Amino acid sequence: MTYRMILNETSYFGAGSIKHLIDEVKKRHFKKALVVTDKDLIKFKVATKVTDLLDKAGFQYEIYDEVIPNPSIAVVKKGVEVFKKSGADYLIAIGGGSPQDTAKAIGIIINNPEHADVRSLEGAIQTKHPSVPIIAIPTTAGTAAEVTINYVITDEEKKRKFVCVDPHDIPIVAIIDSEMMASMPPKLKAATGVDALTHAIEGYITKGAWELSDMMHLKAIEVISRALRSSVKGEAKGAEDMALGQYIAGMGFSNVGLGLVHGMAHPLGAFYGTPHGVANAVLLPHIMAYNAEFTGDRFRDIAKAMGVKNTEKMSIEEARTAAVEAVKALNKDVGIPPTLREIGVVESDIPELAKAALADVCTGGNPRDTNLKEIEALYRSIY
Known part of the structure; x- marks a missing residue:
């Protein structure tokens, strides 16, 4: 290889x-x-x-x-x-x-x-x-x-x-x-920050991941998770750490690919002009849960990198849940909307959104193989 x-x-x-x-x-x-x-x-x-x-x-x-x-x-x-x-x-x-x-x-x-x-x-x-x-x-x-x-x-x-x-x-x-x-408003800091976290998490679980990219993505998850809240509050150290963390994530995912979060986010931008970071942020925890059983023990690593304590004592199911809940908590703390309805998605568009997501180049890197029916169901569950 x-x-x-x-x-x-x-x-x-x-x-x-x-x-x-x-x-x-x-x-x-x-x-x-x-x-x-x-x-x-x-x-x-x-x-x-x-x-x-x-x-x-x-x-x-x-x-x-x-x-x-x-x-x-x-x-x-x-x-x-x-x-x-x-x-x-x-x-x-x-x-x-x-x-x-x-x-x-x-x-x-x-x-x-x-x-x-x-x-x-x-x-x-x-x-x-x-x-x-x-x-x-x-x-x-x-x-x-x-x-x-x-x-x-x-x-x-x-x-x-x-x-x-x-x-x-x-x-x-x-x-x-x-x-x-420095001029980024808090909402933009939040959305772009979770976008960077999405890059790191998807890059870590994508089919193309390997040891060198793993090193980058885990460090990016760690830096972003500790820095995003303070960056959104306007703290200089948080901002500098976020600038670095998002770059590290980019170093990795650019070379190994992404997954279904990006595949489903791109149509939202095309249909409604949804800011890319917002689309990714809303989708991320839900698609993590969808992918969880196809990621081996990697969610344990993600949870640990996000600061979850005692991950080594958790069962694999507990560790997977902990990783998803850590992302949900971060989203909530920085003000990310929890549903697609809140960012302007029209329910009647979901079949067409699903078709576009299935065809997106990022979707092929997802750790769980998917299909049109499942993507449509995911959109509806997050709606």
């Missing part, structure tokens, strides 16, 4: 680490950046923390700020045209998963024009050429898009999200600065 790990060429961590951006631009002899972000990050002057550095250093850039949550094919296509006209030779992605994913799609298409049809990027593919160089600067602690080889685009016409998996899309530099995440 052969395993593969793909990570960023260079990453920086810690409060204030954004200062290293200028050194990276200089040593790579980049000439002009296209800054990919969204209007809120411009409005609230989060992106300004980056552009001020570029201005001070005298570096050229142009801004593309039309990224939306759950970025669409149209957003990507417009970004490609903006890049072509700008004369840029690299991308700076500032934001959560949406700007990061948009930048990846732009960078891949620019250097692989045969994929101008964005839908052609779906699935696990091997493009001919690496993306335009990307420097990724996350402003949320959750998606870990800055370290993954995955990105997700919404096909609004067909009301579906599709996952693209391509080793050529990974940013060459990631700067994980918790001060760039």
